[in-house]
Amino acid sequence: MSAVEEKLAELGLRLPGVAAxxxxxxxxxxxxxxxxTSGQLPMVEGKLGVTGKVGAEVTPEEAKDLARICALNALAAVKSVIGDLDKVVRVVKVVGFVASAPDFTGQPGVINGASELLGEVLGAKGVHARSAVGAAALPLDAxxxxxxxVEIAD
Known part of the structure; x- marks a missing residue:
């Protein structure tokens, strides 16, 4: 098991299979x-458990937790290409999209869920540049x- 996956286990998390x-x-x-990575939705075992707009059907706190799931899925996608997450030199950039109710402006706080997970798992290698963007709708109503x-070493 890689050091990154050991850290995930310490946090009570496991790397999922790559979302289809x-x-x-x-x-x-x-x-x-x-x-x-392609955009990763908060899929768990192939299913999207929560749908709707943040600030309407989905609370910002729920959405922040969903962003953590997205980041975990993104790490799984990275591993599928490089085989070992210990090869990650650093996360360079995170781009997060938040399906937002018209008056919702807390997109940065939602995407903090992804950023914080990457920092917890990768430490200094998880520090990154970032964009947090509001959207009218996302695939599958996510x-x-x-x-x-991410930058990787061979």
């Missing part, structure tokens, strides 16, 4: 020393979607 794409794309792609870009 819902359209014509792959979960992650490597180019040179970087891996880019409240949150997260993609990451």
């Amino acid at each position: 794409p819902i359209a014509s794309y792959v979960p992650a792609v490597r180019t040179g020393s970087y891996v880019y 409240p949150v979607e997260v993609e990451i870009q």
